[in-house]
Amino acid sequence: MADEIAHTAPRPTVIIENRAACAGYETSVFFPREGDIATVEKAKDVCRRCPALRDCLMQALRIDDRFAILGGTTPSERQLIRRRLAVRQRELGVTS
Numbered sequence: 001m002a003d004e005i006a007h008t009a010p011r012p013t014v015i016i017e018n019r020a021a022c023a024g025y026e027t028s029v030f031f032p033r034e035g036d037i038a039t040v041e042k043a044k045d046v047c048r049r050c051p052a053l054r055d056c057l058m059q060a061l062r063i064d065d066r067f068a069i070l071g072g073t074t075p076s077e078r079q080l081i082r083r084r085l086a087v088r089q090r091e092l093g094v095t096s
């Protein structure tokens, strides 16, 4: 299942991939099984060293990726970011 998701999920753009610290790592590191905290932390460690982290996170939020560790975040962490951004936009009266 994880392999199927890994092969079908959206991937970083070429611009991000050219700077990606994850280049050369097994894809499975960024698609950990549910509850596999050690693998999640391993992926996040790679992301912390990545010069494309910000762009990768923005893309992951934009495409609403639900499977991968991207931009140093898990899908559930990105859901939280999206909810907080939506609240903040409402507070500021910003429409998207």
Ligand code: SF4
Pocket: 012, 016, 017, 019, 020, 021, 022, 023, 030, 046, 047, 048, 050, 051, 052, 053, 054, 056, 057, 069, 070, 071, 072
């Ligand atoms: S932030 Fe993480 S997932 Fe995104 S390109 Fe960098 S290393 Fe890869």
